[in-house]
Amino acid sequence: MTDAPIYLDRHDHYADLVLNRPERRNALNAAMWTALPKLLDEAAADPAIKLLLVRGTGGAFTAGADISEFETIYATPDSARANTRAIAEGLDALAHFPKPTLAVIRGACVGGGCGLALSCDLRFAASDGRFGITPAKLGLGYTLNDTKRLIDAVGVSVAKDLLYSARLVDAAEALDIGLINRCFEPDALEAEVRAYVDLMLSRSTGSARITKRVIHLIRSGVDQDTDETRQLFLDAFSSEDFQEGYRAFLEKRAPDFTGTS
Incomplete structure (x- = not known):
């Protein structure tokens, strides 16, 4: 264990990215x-990590930005720009992470915390989750990249509702509007996440990388195959994962993927 405010906790073939300021x-x-x-x-460079979970300690995902720092970090235009850049770089790095990502959400998932969850591929939440994107409470705006990720999840009309009102929604409504993928009772969340992790780890990491890249291109406005997407498709046929998957199919057994794409 560590007292670092954010750290990687590695397991067999996956890792937790842990937010660790429970106080x-x-x-x-x-x-x-x-x-x-x-x-x-x-985590991206570690071949043993096939899947990344993002979670918080102490019963909350994250309540968002640490407002106690605002007087310092927004004291000057230069410090404000530097902090805004750091936040954008962090969220974009998570959104562009090459392996599948899953936010595991309990309790508060608000402001920048909701932005962090939306930068993950999937979001599983306990029924005690509370969600909101709240710049309107502070007289602030929301960046284009963050707004696009919200719109991609819930659509334009719901995004306007959440941003204009800065209201909090419970996990049931978050599921209904597409803000999260699945909702479970609090005492069932970890078992359900573990079952999904096991399912993901039984699948091809190479396939997941291709899928994630193609979906990213589609969301960026690419609407026809390109030289890159055709090559991604063709390269898969020479991968170790395809050779294993093909042999396993012929031999009527479960494949044992190495994760090599």
Whole structure:
């Protein structure tokens, strides 16, 4: 264990990215945003990690930005720009992380915390989750990249509702509007996450990388195959994962993927 405010906790073939300020409901401070891209680079470079979970300690995902720092980090235009850049780099690094990501949400998932969850591929939540994107409570705006990720999840009309009102929604409504993928009772969340992790780890990491890249291109506005997407498709046929998957199919057994794409 560590007292670092954000850290990687490695397991067999997956890792947790842990937000670890339970005394502040895991409020995201400048040091955490700065550390985030470096930790993601470590996880991306580790071939043993096939899946990344993002979670908080102490009963909350994260209550959002650490407002106690605002007087300092927004004291000058230069410091404000530096902090805004650090937050954007952290969220974009998570959104572009090459392996599948899953936010495991309990309790508060608000403001920058909701932005962090939306930067993950999937979001599983306990029924005690509370969600909101709240710049309108502070007289602030929301960046284009963050707004696009919200719109991609819930659509334009619901995004306007959430941003204009800055209201909090419970997990049931979050599921209904597409803000989260699945909702479970609090005491069932970990077992359900573990079952899904096991399912993901039985699948091809190479396939997941291709799928994630193609979906990213589609969301970026690419609407026809390109040289890159055709090559991604063709390269898969020479991968170790395809050779294993093909042999396993012929031999009528479960494949044992290495994760090599």
